[in-house]
Amino acid sequence: MLSTNFVAGAPSWADLTTPDMAGASAFYQGLFGWDTISGGPDTGGYSMFQLGGRTVAGAMPMPSEQAPPAWSVYFQTHDADATAASVREAGGSVLSEPVDVMDFGRMAIFTDPAGAGFSVWQPGKLMGLERVQDPGSLCWVELYTSDEGAATGFYSSVFRWETISMPMPGGTGTYRMVNPAGEGADAMFGGFVPIGSDQTESDIPPHWLLYFEVADCDGTVAEAERLGGTVRAAPMDIEGVGRFAKLTDPYGARFALMQGVKRD
Structure with missing residues (x-):
């Protein structure tokens, strides 16, 4: 089962890309009871969804013509650059090279050989999700x-x-x-x-x-x-x-x- 032990290779983050941040926040607040915590102007509109004061997901506004609305999963890694090399070696594609997200951590975006998208998270100040397996997470x-x-x-x-x-x-x-x-x-x-x-x-x-x-x-x-x-x-x-x-x-x-x- 999922945990917040942040084991390498396990899901450690999830986020939503949506064309309507306010509308999506209202929907998930009504559905799961999530509160939306804005990351401020330095994060490009990126926000956190929290339940009972603990983070259960992230969210980013994105026009539909740039990216379809979607939920994405991130897997924990100790070294995003090494994982990117492994993805290429195994026949996958690197859509976004490893990049630092301020001091929160380092991320990269990939697709597997069949085209399924996924990401990785190398933690810095932000380890990952603070709540999983509970209702609403x-x-x-x-x-x-x-x-x-x-x-x-x-x-x-x-x-x-x-x-x-x-x-x-x-x-x-x-x-x-x-x-x-x-x-x-x-x-x-x-x-x-x-x-x-x-x-x-x-x-x-x-x-x-x-x-x-x-x-x-x-x-x-x-x-x-x-x-x-x-x-x-x-x-x-x-x-x-x-x-x-x-x-x-x-x-x-x-x-x-x-x-x-x-x-x-």
């Missing part, structure tokens, strides 16, 4: 890819991820899950899905999808619709895992919800 990430085997090879080369495949309920195949090197199954943070196996995602190029934990999946979906969001996949159950749904916010950024099974 990031709890899982999922890669929709055209070639699951190639994706496994690429990310294992870049981040040294370890994988385990579990049978899907009802005998509908297997689900490949990933964890940081040496951290074991308890540190699983995401999974890989062949893009053609999910009709909700089949018309979209390879991409990472971010899941946020909720206490009531159906109630949160209804609230998202009331606030102007769109339901891409209605709430459904996964045996032994929980209840999930897929949405877009009012500006087109895709994300998902997960109401995890309560365990004793």
